[in-house]
Amino acid sequence: MTTIHQVAAAAGVSISTVSYALSGKRPVSEKTRLRIEAAVQTLGYEPDAGARMLAGRRTNIFALTEPLRADTHAPTHMAFVLATAVAARRSGYDILLLTDEQASEGMNRVAASNLVDAILVLDVAPDDERADIARSVRTPTVFVGIPDDAHDLTCVDLDFESAGRLAVDRLADAGHTAVTLLGQTEVAYRKSNFPRRLLRGVQDRSSERDVELEWVATGATTTEPATVRAAAERALARGDCAFIVHAVGDVHEALLESIAAHGLTVGVDVSVISAAASFDTSTLPVPIDTIPLVPQQSCDLAVELALQQLENAGASARIHLIPPEYHAAGSIAPARE
Amino acid sequence: MTTIHQVAAAAGVSISTVSYALSGKRPVSEKTRLRIEAAVQTLGYEPDAGARMLAGRRTNIFALTEPLRADTHAPTHMAFVLATAVAARRSGYDILLLTDEQASEGMNRVAASNLVDAILVLDVAPDDERADIARSVRTPTVFVGIPDDAHDLTCVDLDFESAGRLAVDRLADAGHTAVTLLGQTEVAYRKSNFPRRLLRGVQDRSSERDVELEWVATGATTTEPATVRAAAERALARGDCAFIVHAVGDVHEALLESIAAHGLTVGVDVSVISAAASFDTSTLPVPIDTIPLVPQQSCDLAVELALQQLENAGASARIHLIPPEYHAAGSIAPARE
DNA sequence: TTGAAAGCGTTACCAC
């Protein structure tokens, strides 16, 4: 194992100079810096993580708590984990993964042992027990998602309520007076924080604009399109109809199939908006207006906030809502009589 | 932050005694151990991770490299990540997640900086570049999956070839002379290591037992059941027919639907075996014979091997194949003329 | 059964 001493010897300087040359925390002359870098290269030097943690009081590790429950939508969660890892790495941080029961026990443990510089919390539940832990620990913590009791917490998320309102507005603007919301699974409305927020936005704006709303939770097994089909039938039978879809890809496809089976065309006879989908809606058979949920956006911001809290210990906790963006693709039809 | 010194003071002993009491590496009298434990409780002491790494040359962290590519089947990969985390934690280890490009760069970095005690490799590709890296670093590394060039590597995996042979044997034993293998996606056969291994087993045993084999790669989009339906049609039209399914849940369901649509019954008119499925096949509409892929099995063993290599530095690298198990559920029908 | 003290490899302060 090569140490900083060997690098220093090889470069003919002191170890402190090597340290400063590498961290850039003190100016080092061009010449010596180059010699040091050469030595580092030749010897394949990499600072010892443990020593660095101990001396520097910095671990360059973030904990990521993500229960990874079996009943969650794996692709979405994987996308958030990946986005977090990428964002963290870009700032020189590694991700320590806390899953399962560890979600709580692990948070306390890594905080108490100074294993991580900050904690990032994913897959936030409405009554998430990690909220209390975050408040009790002195390790900076950032939630991606918003628990019911978010006081004293730093949270980041798409503004789902606003997204819900935006979707209804677009449909109401087109003259629609009835909207069907094809929502998430029942369990998601109980165990996740965001589906209900979008629902609330949709409900509020619907009543404000005198739009009749039908809300349908889609089946627990995502491959069971019967619920979707039935809801589509009801709506299509009504004549004027518009859909907001806040669900997985399968639900989108089932809906589009139902519409096509009726000989109707999206954007001409029927309006469809995909709200807060984290997957690529451009691969759907028909172009669909979208209010995307971009994991990278939330996760980048989460990492940034974590770093801020590290530097500026006095940073006050607050909720950061990312404004939704509307991507039109021609799937809004004028209302029919 | 409470240190070992404070604990020692509170318990009226020296810090070395505290250390030994906690690690159990030296006998400590009942009395003093209790006093120490009390002090630990009261003060909420947790050893500093950095200091422990530096002094003990142990990090209690495993790196887990998992590319988490977007084109992979998220639920399966999530299951393996989770199973690894659980197994590691049970032995007192945390998981440091290396994804994406980091897969390679990260391995070198964490190895060189002594950030982890061992590296676990998931989602192994046939020509996986992590194989060479594993050979070049001195950090113990265990692959869950088998790259084409596995020499000098420690690998763990279900014996997919054997599973393929087992499936064919069961069908041949029932008198079938023609088998359709509904396989993974095209891309999986190129980028993953295991689909081709199962395929090989099926091919070898089919030719050995004079079984006519049709191999079908299922659609890239898992929700496109057309390929499955077409393959099922062809086979069902042939009269005597049997299926081995090595694919996601949707493919199973599409097949079962096709069979039902023909008025045929699994286990009576048609034989179906699900091979190496990592999801719960018991939720399928019809009971299906299964040769399951249990992530926990592989991951438990992988962690165990990593620990072995840590203790016993002379442990020789080899491939550990987990024998497949056959779970009968009555989905094998006698061959029809 | 217990204690004292020498490291472990950095960082960062204090000198020059």
Next chain:
DNA sequence: GTGGTAACGCTTTCAA
């Protein structure tokens, strides 16, 4: 612009 050196908090040998 550079060097010496005291921490950092723990593990582990050596002594008793």
